[in-house]
Amino acid sequence: MTESSSNKLLNGDACQRSSKDKKSGKNGFVKNHCLFQQPQKYRRLREKNHNVVRNPSLYNKPFVESFEETPLLVAVLTYMGYGILTIFGYLRDFMRHWNIEKCSVAREREAQKDFVPLYQDFENFYTRNLYTRIRDNWNRPLCGVPGSKMDLVEQVSYDYNRTFQNTGKIMRNVINMGSYNYLGFAENVGKCADAAIEVTKKYGAGICGTRCEMGNLDIHEEMEELVARFLGVESALTFGMGFATNSMNIPALTGKGCLILSDELNHASLVLGARLSGSTIRVFKHNNMVSLEKLLRDAIVHGQPRTHRPWKKLLIVVEGIYSMEGSIVRLPEVIALKKRYKAFLYLDEAHSIGALGPNGKGVVDYFGLDPKDVDIMMGTFTKSFGAAGGYIGGSAELIEYLRSHSHSAIYATSMPPPVAQQIITSMTTIMGEDGTTLGADRLRQLSENTTYFRRKLREMGFIIYGNDDSPVVPMMLYMPAKIGAFGREMLQRNIGTVVVGFPATPIIESRARFCVSASHTRETLNTALEAISEVGDLLHLKYSRYQPTVTPGMGWMSEESYLQD
Amino acid sequence: MAFRTPTENLAWLYFQYLLVTGLYVLEPWEKSIFNSVLLSVAAMAGYTSYVFVPVHLRLALRFFSDVFGGQAESAVALVS
Ligand SMILES: Cc1ncc(COP(=O)(O)O)c(C=O)c1O
Numbered sequence: 001m002t003e004s005s006s007n008k009l010l011n012g013d014a015c016q017r018s019s020k021d022k023k024s025g026k027n028g029f030v031k032n033h034c035l036f037q038q039p040q041k042y043r044r045l046r047e048k049n050h051n052v053v054r055n056p057s058l059y060n061k062p063f064v065e066s067f068e069e070t071p072l073l074v075a076v077l078t079y080m081g082y083g084i085l086t087i088f089g090y091l092r093d094f095m096r097h098w099n100i101e102k103c104s105v106a107r108e109r110e111a112q113k114d115f116v117p118l119y120q121d122f123e124n125f126y127t128r129n130l131y132t133r134i135r136d137n138w139n140r141p142l143c144g145v146p147g148s149k150m151d152l153v154e155q156v157s158y159d160y161n162r163t164f165q166n167t168g169k170i171m172r173n174v175i176n177m178g179s180y181n182y183l184g185f186a187e188n189v190g191k192c193a194d195a196a197i198e199v200t201k202k203y204g205a206g207i208c209g210t211r212c213e214m215g216n217l218d219i220h221e222e223m224e225e226l227v228a229r230f231l232g233v234e235s236a237l238t239f240g241m242g243f244a245t246n247s248m249n250i251p252a253l254t255g256k257g258c259l260i261l262s263d264e265l266n267h268a269s270l271v272l273g274a275r276l277s278g279s280t281i282r283v284f285k286h287n288n289m290v291s292l293e294k295l296l297r298d299a300i301v302h303g304q305p306r307t308h309r310p311w312k313k314l315l316i317v318v319e320g321i322y323s324m325e326g327s328i329v330r331l332p333e334v335i336a337l338k339k340r341y342k343a344f345l346y347l348d349e350a351h352s353i354g355a356l357g358p359n360g361k362g363v364v365d366y367f368g369l370d371p372k373d374v375d376i377m378m379g380t381f382t383k384s385f386g387a388a389g390g391y392i393g394g395s396a397e398l399i400e401y402l403r404s405h406s407h408s409a410i411y412a413t414s415m416p417p418p419v420a421q422q423i424i425t426s427m428t429t430i431m432g433e434d435g436t437t438l439g440a441d442r443l444r445q446l447s448e449n450t451t452y453f454r455r456k457l458r459e460m461g462f463i464i465y466g467n468d469d470s471p472v473v474p475m476m477l478y479m480p481a482k483i484g485a486f487g488r489e490m491l492q493r494n495i496g497t498v499v500v501g502f503p504a505t506p507i508i509e510s511r512a513r514f515c516v517s518a519s520h521t522r523e524t525l526n527t528a529l530e531a532i533s534e535v536g537d538l539l540h541l542k543y544s545r546y547q548p549t550v551t552p553g554m555g556w557m558s559e560e561s562y563l564q565d
Numbered sequence: 566m567a568f569r570t571p572t573e574n575l576a577w578l579y580f581q582y583l584l585v586t587g588l589y590v591l592e593p594w595e596k597s598i599f600n601s602v603l604l605s606v607a608a609m610a611g612y613t614s615y616v617f618v619p620v621h622l623r624l625a626l627r628f629f630s631d632v633f634g635g636q637a638e639s640a641v642a643l644v645s
Contacts, residue, residue, distance in 0.1 A: 081587035088595050133590040160592050481589035540581055 058332035060368045065287075065327055065467045070478065070508065071543055078478045078508045082130075085480055089129030104162045105132070126502060134484030135161040137499050145188045146181065148519035149173045150496060171494070175528050177514045178498035180323075182355035182471050183442045184519030185386030185426045191434075192386065192425045199421035206416035211403075215414030223420045227391050230361065230427055232371040235399040238391045238423075239408045240415040242350060242380030243269040245390030248408035250317070250346070251277040252401075253376070258313040259299050261292060261343070263329075265322050270348060274317065280304070286325065289333045292316070296341040314343035320352025320363040320379075324505055324513070326466020326474050328356070331363050335373045346376040354384025355471050360430045360443045366469070384430075387422040389415050446471060446518040449525060453516050456529050461542035465511070473514040474500075475532075475541075482539050483510045489538065493531040 095101040105128050107119055119128075141153040154169040185192060199219065209215035220238065228236040239245045250273030254260060258279040262270065265286045274281050282299070284291040296314065303310045316338055318329045329347070338345045349362040357365025362379065364371050371377060377393040392402060403409050430439035450471045457464050463476040477486055477499065487499045490512075501510045516525075536542050583589040588596050 077585050081585060084599065085587045085590070088591060088599075091595075130590075479584060479587065481584045481587045484590050485584060538580075539584060 055333055055336070058336060063328075063330070063467070067325070067327075067465050068463045068476075068544060068546060070476075071545065074478050074543055075508055078480070081479050081481060082507065085130055089125060092129055093125070104159075123503065130480065131501070132161055134480075134487070136164070137484060137487035140496075141166075143170060145186055146176050146179045147186050148176055148181075148184065148517060148521070148524055150176045150179075152491075152496065171491075173494065174491070175495045175524055176517075177528055178496055179517070180351065180383035180515055181386065181517045181519065182351075182384040182446055182515070183360070183386075183426070183430065183439075184445075184517050185384065185422075186519075187386065191429070192422050195425040196418040196421045200418045203417035205418065206413070208413055210409075210411060211414045212410055217414070217417060217420075219417050219420045219424070220414060223415075223424050224391075226424055226427055228393060230431060231377055231393040232361070232364075233377060233393040233395070235396040236391050236393040237399045237402055237406075237409060238381075238389060238415060238420075240389050240412055240419075241408070242382050242388070242390035244408040244412060245378060245380070245392060246270050246348060247273040247276060248412075249376075249378070249392055249402060249406050250274055250315075252406040253277070253344075253346075254279045254313055254315050257304065257309075257311065258315065259311040260315045260317055261295050261299075262317045263287065263319065263322075265325060266317060266319060267323070267348065267350065270317050270319070270346075279315075280311075286322070287327055287330055289330055289337065292334070293337055293341075296337060296343060300341060314341065315346055316343050317346045318348070320347060320349040321356065321467075321470050321472055323351050323472055324474065324500065324511075326464075326470040326472040326513075328352070328366070328467040328470055329363060331367050331369060331374075335369065339373075344375045345373075346378065347374045349377065349379035350390075351383055351472060353379040354430060355446065356469065358443070360384070360439065381419075381423050385423050385426045387419045387426065389419060389423070442518040446516065449516045449518065449520050452522075453514070453525055453529070456525075457532070458544070460529075460533050460536060461544045462532075462536060463544045471516040473516060474511045475514065476543065477510045477512055477539075477541060478508060478543070480510065482541065485539055486512055486535060486541070489535045490531060493535070495528050495531050 092101065096103040096107070105119075108115075108117055136155070136157060140155070142150055143153055144151040150173075152171040152174050154167045154171050155164045156167055157164050179186065187193060203217060203219065207215045207217065211220065224236045224238055227238060228234065239248075246267070246269035250260070250270070254277045256278050258277070260274045260277070260279045260281045262274055262281055262283050263286055264283045282295050284295050299311055299314055302308065316334060318331075318334060320331075321328055331347070334345065337343070347363070352366070353362040354360045356362055359365050361371075362377075364374060364377075371393075372395075375394060376398065378390065379393075380390045381387040382389070392399070425434075428434050429436070430443070432439050447469070450469060450473075454464060454468055454473055457473065457475060465474040465476065466472065477483055480501070483499045483501050487497060490497045498513045498515075499510070500513055505511060514528075520528075580589075583596075586599070588599055591599070
């Protein structure tokens with residue numbers, strides 16, 4: 001809803017020129033030094049734009065990313081479904097208001113009746129009347145390790161998801177397609193677990209002090225050294241929480257008078273950090289380099305609003321893999337733009353570190369670029385490493401500055417030693433420094449699984465978003481009832497999936513998100529795929545109208561790149 | 566999907582209807598409200614067309630035959 005209006009604002013003045021400029025817009029924005037090129041309605045033309053490598057000379061491999069357009073009929077039916085649910089939502093709200101029905105959710109207190117209402121906005125309405133109805137798909141208690149298989153606590157609800165009761169039974173060996181366990185390090189046996197146990201015996205469970213005071217252990221220093229070596233940067237700093245790494249370090253880096261250029265689909269932690277910093281924030285369209293360049297140019301030409309002083313710093317904030325779209329950042333182009341316009345680059349590799357690249361070193365490795373070109377390399381240990389926490393890597397100067405200025409470095413308690421050891425062991429395994437090929441095997445397994453899983457789903461006729469190499473695989477469901485139905489049907493077939501709806505995605509683009517892991521064997525994946533296909537037939541989810549064999553064209557290979565000018 | 570019996574086929578169609586309209590997530594009494602409203606609207610539309618469409622068709626037919634048929638006749642009369 002808000003999105004379409006902002007689109008209109010962004011595109012408003014450029015619309016008339018659309019047909020004329022579309023051809024030259026592919027690359028012409030640099031050649032004729034013109035702004036407002038390639039005006040486009042983001043959602044509608046997405047399919048075409050994203051399949052095109054605009055500057056192929058920057059890439060060392062084909063960059064294939066697809067976002068198939070929503071079929072019109074499906075979009076209409078989806079809106080209709082939401083319409084019907086909204087009508088019933090209003091009916092239920094009406095009944096609650098007149099006490100025909102008992103209200104089981106938070107509501108205004110009688111004593112505060114005449115105050116500003118707290119539970120009236122759309123989000124609350126949505127939670128009350130739409131989310132609650134299919135709430136059984138989320139927040140499921142789990143017993144045991146969420147590896148490739150997991151055990152779930154069985155729950156039932158006798159009052160349409162208002163409350164849940166445990167039946168006392170456990171659903172065993174549910175195939176886990178939902179965890180960010182890319183390299184399969186979420187284990188409670190094996191080398192990592194043993195090492196963590198040893199370290200717990202040596203250091204204890206944690207030190208209740210900050211890194212600046214009593215909390216600094218040799219194991220932390222060792223870990224930071226290792227992280228820096230792994231990333232190929234001068235120095236690194238680690239934190240006990242990934243979310244706080246973003247939300248507390250961006251404010252340390254930028255402040256008033258700085259401009260943050262942020263991708264529209266950036267993670268909540270990045271958004272929070274950017275807002276806390278007090279800098280001006282401008283949002284560019286997802287992975288759209290034309291939009292980013294336009295914002296950069298505008299920033300340089302016009303400077304700060306009203307005073308027209310130049311911005312103190314320009315910071316581009318992007319993620320490696322976007323966890324909802326499965327897309328990979330166009331890093332070579334971002335770096336080219338960053339160099340051209342002298343901006344800084346903050347890269348959040350939460351999902352890509354360990355999961356991408358021949359050596360598991362994230363997007364930089366994937367594109368074969370120099371890590372020094374990225375000013376701030378951020379990432380988390382929560383996903384691929386099966387641990388917790390986050391890091392920042394970069395030049396020694398930057399890290400020294402952050403060490404003394406970042407809130408999460410100064411005030412947060414240091415990382416528990418067993419977690420640090422888990423990181424050290426899993427990282428050395430990935431790097432092959434433990435003398436085995438276990439890490440390399442896992443990396444290969446992950447990339448094979450990813451390719452296989454994506455190819456199969458596409459062949460079955462599902463609409464799959466994102467890059468072909470991304471282990472995050474979003475599969476479109478669209479209709480609100482299908483979110484609930486898909487989760488439930490899959491769980492009946494003993495497969496745990498993550499379904500995602502409105503606040504995390506645009507309202508009509510509900511999806512199921514599979515995360516492929518190196519711990520999935522071919523049989524596991526085949527079982528899952530069979531079930532997905534079956535449920536897909538049952539729920540009529542095979543929306544795709546594209547032939548699976550057609551690989552999107554590389555028709556612009558011959559066009560010159562903007563690096564050559 | 567292969568269906569063996571027509572009942573299965575119907576059940577699948579009803580399931581699709583539930584999914585597309587979003588009724589799948591509603592409680593049974595809400596489902597029945599929606600279905601009854603939809604059915605009564607459809608029934609009324611059906612009944613209305615049953616009652617009025619033949620009348621309208623007859624009127625239209627007469628009108629067009631007046632326009633074309635009648636004119637030709639009078640023209641013939643004039644000429645003769
Ligand atoms: C892009 C991104 N950044 C940061 C985080 C936060 O990491 P953590 O869960 O370790 O706090 C996440 C986690 O979901 C993420 O997806």
